[in-house]
Amino acid sequence: MRLHIPVHVRWGDLDAYNHVNNVQMMRILEESRVRAFWAPDARGSGVVDDHTPPTAIIDAAAGSTTTTLIAGHQIEYLLPVPYQRNPLDVQLWISRFGGASAEISYEVYCNDGLAVRAASTMVFIDSETERPRRISDAERAAWADYLDEPVQLRSRG
Amino acid sequence: MRLHIPVHVRWGDLDAYNHVNNVQMMRILEESRVRAFWAPDARGSGVVDDHTPPTAIIDAAAGSTTTTLIAGHQIEYLLPVPYQRNPLDVQLWISRFGGASAEISYEVYCNDGLAVRAASTMVFIDSETERPRRISDAERAAWADYLDEPVQLRSRG
Amino acid sequence: MRLHIPVHVRWGDLDAYNHVNNVQMMRILEESRVRAFWAPDARGSGVVDDHTPPTAIIDAAAGSTTTTLIAGHQIEYLLPVPYQRNPLDVQLWISRFGGASAEISYEVYCNDGLAVRAASTMVFIDSETERPRRISDAERAAWADYLDEPVQLRSRG
Amino acid sequence: MRLHIPVHVRWGDLDAYNHVNNVQMMRILEESRVRAFWAPDARGSGVVDDHTPPTAIIDAAAGSTTTTLIAGHQIEYLLPVPYQRNPLDVQLWISRFGGASAEISYEVYCNDGLAVRAASTMVFIDSETERPRRISDAERAAWADYLDEPVQLRSRG
Numbered sequence: 001m002r003l004h005i006p007v008h009v010r011w012g013d014l015d016a017y018n019h020v021n022n023v024q025m026m027r028i029l030e031e032s033r034v035r036a037f038w039a040p041d042a043r044g045s046g047v048v049d050d051h052t053p054p055t056a057i058i059d060a061a062a063g064s065t066t067t068t069l070i071a072g073h074q075i076e077y078l079l080p081v082p083y084q085r086n087p088l089d090v091q092l093w094i095s096r097f098g099g100a101s102a103e104i105s106y107e108v109y110c111n112d113g114l115a116v117r118a119a120s121t122m123v124f125i126d127s128e129t130e131r132p133r134r135i136s137d138a139e140r141a142a143w144a145d146y147l148d149e150p151v152q153l154r155s156r157g
Numbered sequence: 158m159r160l161h162i163p164v165h166v167r168w169g170d171l172d173a174y175n176h177v178n179n180v181q182m183m184r185i186l187e188e189s190r191v192r193a194f195w196a197p198d199a200r201g202s203g204v205v206d207d208h209t210p211p212t213a214i215i216d217a218a219a220g221s222t223t224t225t226l227i228a229g230h231q232i233e234y235l236l237p238v239p240y241q242r243n244p245l246d247v248q249l250w251i252s253r254f255g256g257a258s259a260e261i262s263y264e265v266y267c268n269d270g271l272a273v274r275a276a277s278t279m280v281f282i283d284s285e286t287e288r289p290r291r292i293s294d295a296e297r298a299a300w301a302d303y304l305d306e307p308v309q310l311r312s313r314g
Numbered sequence: 315m316r317l318h319i320p321v322h323v324r325w326g327d328l329d330a331y332n333h334v335n336n337v338q339m340m341r342i343l344e345e346s347r348v349r350a351f352w353a354p355d356a357r358g359s360g361v362v363d364d365h366t367p368p369t370a371i372i373d374a375a376a377g378s379t380t381t382t383l384i385a386g387h388q389i390e391y392l393l394p395v396p397y398q399r400n401p402l403d404v405q406l407w408i409s410r411f412g413g414a415s416a417e418i419s420y421e422v423y424c425n426d427g428l429a430v431r432a433a434s435t436m437v438f439i440d441s442e443t444e445r446p447r448r449i450s451d452a453e454r455a456a457w458a459d460y461l462d463e464p465v466q467l468r469s470r471g
Numbered sequence: 472m473r474l475h476i477p478v479h480v481r482w483g484d485l486d487a488y489n490h491v492n493n494v495q496m497m498r499i500l501e502e503s504r505v506r507a508f509w510a511p512d513a514r515g516s517g518v519v520d521d522h523t524p525p526t527a528i529i530d531a532a533a534g535s536t537t538t539t540l541i542a543g544h545q546i547e548y549l550l551p552v553p554y555q556r557n558p559l560d561v562q563l564w565i566s567r568f569g570g571a572s573a574e575i576s577y578e579v580y581c582n583d584g585l586a587v588r589a590a591s592t593m594v595f596i597d598s599e600t601e602r603p604r605r606i607s608d609a610e611r612a613a614w615a616d617y618l619d620e621p622v623q624l625r626s627r628g
Contacts, residue, residue, distance in 0.1 A: 012187055016533035023326060168486075
């Protein structure tokens with residue numbers, strides 16, 4: 001089972017080649033991760049959009065108990081992505097649990113089809129001690145339905 | 158009458174102060190302008206979102222007949238904007254017609270209220286001749302309902 | 315007397331029109347402000363580049379005593395700026411002192427000449443109380459040599 | 472032998488965690504690639520900075536004969552990078568030649584040491600035909616001195 005996070009392209013994501021810039025595609029993956037896994041900020045106004053999934057439970061906003069760091073990314077670009085007004089369909093799931101980390105796999109669909117495959121390793125840091133902290137039972141339970149095989153990447157053979 | 162363009166904040170728009178960065182707010186205004194006034198790209202897949210307003214008629218994508226340039230902006234920040242999952246409500250309207258230019262006025266509402274007032278001067282360039290070209294009758298007609306007084310800015314006294 | 319802050323364009327600052335995007339130009343102004351007025355971060359490694367001017371004395375990094383907020387910008391674009399490998403020459407000076415704020419004026423020169431004129435109002439916030447705090451005597455002394463008339467903007471008549 | 476490309480961090484590259492954002496680090500890699508491998512734009516003013524290396528010979532600006540596309544990236548983050556005023560030292564070299572592509576390897580050093588290891592696959596597209604084109608003899612000769620083993624990445628085992 002996959003999470004489907006709609007993320008809008010911005011015209012400002014295009015580069016001089018008139019396609020979504022490869023770096024900005026990673027910005028879009030970042031936004032999908034935040035929307036998929038971070039709890040709506042309790043210190044905010046409490047307004048939640050319609051797309052907040054049940055997996056959005058890490059208390060990870062700046063100043064809160066957890067800091068999520070990225071240990072690495074692997075990304076492959078299959079299609080150039082032009083500006084489109086409807087959102088991209090970012091599909092993501094957990095492809096590996098470590099003790100204090102998880103691998104996120106992604107496929108991004110634009111109007112022309114599958115545009116990007118990627119995987120990121122996200123590490124959970126205790127904001128107090130600044131050291132990795134274990135994935136909690138609540139997190140593991142909330143995410144269990146979205147655990148699947150890693151995305152197929154050419155670079156992994 | 159105002160256009161209401163919903164634009165999502167991205168977590169990546171925050172700066173080290175943990176608020177939407179003042180420069181990124183201008184990126185959000187840019188996106189609202191494109192969605193309000195540019196025609197969906199005829200060379201694209203033709204998929205249009207639900208929010209495309211009747212004012213979206215300039216053929217301004219890179220490589221098309223018109224290039225829109227920004228002559229200037231004035232912007233005032235009234236509230237810090239935290240990350241929010243629901244979109245900002247960017248309200249915009251035309252506050253002045255020139256021969257080959259228009260002034261756009263904006264008010265941006267976040268969950269905490271009115272956060273930004275701004276105005277931009279947009280110039281219409283003929284992509285062939287690279288010279289300003291007059292606003293067409295079709296454009297003027299499509300935009301007539303959204304012509305109103307300029308936004309109130311402190312800097313204008 | 316003006317500060318001259320060299321800021322490099324990045325290819326990623328270009329938009330689909332193949333010029334430095336108008337929003338990214340404000341990113342470049344932000345960088346010039348930080349380099350002109352913020353003290354090198356005492357918590358950092360202490361390495362300072364050759365261009366740190368005597369005006370760089372606000373302790374404004376995230377987590378320090380002062381937070382600098384932007385109340386507003388006015389910006390006018392005079393020339394399209396293509397990618398260039400040598401830095402832009404961002405000239406800036408203080409054009410007005412308020413009690414807890416200062417107006418910064420800018421002129422940006424690219425290889426083709428004067429490309430941008432702008433002014434920003436920067437407000438000094440006490441990070442503890444989150445309220446505006448007065449410009450200190452040390453700041454006023456460090457900046458006195460760079461006080462001059464406001465930049466000429468068409469929008470100011 | 473490695474190319475050493477100095478790239479300045481911008482304060483705007485920091486995210487709400489007060490470190491250079493992982494996505495912006497890829498923007499910095501992009502800039503190092505452009506400076507290392509692209510010819511200074513012949514249609515520009517012809518001003519070249521002091522750091523243009525002998526490898527900078529691809530005619531790749533928008534509208535020119537070659538378009539360089541990114542097929543994929545692999546990146547690993549070893550240290551958080553705070554804002555620093557002196558440039559990062561981006562070291563890069565070619566770690567594999569394909570027929571119409573090359574793999575670039577990178578190591579990025581900040582004031583605290585080695586911060587990032589990465590590799591990108593860059594594909595050379597003929598702008599006319601929009602199809603991959605072979606690396607020219609001139610390119611291969613200009614780059615031969617900077618061919619070395621791929622960067623060590625954990626994800627490659």
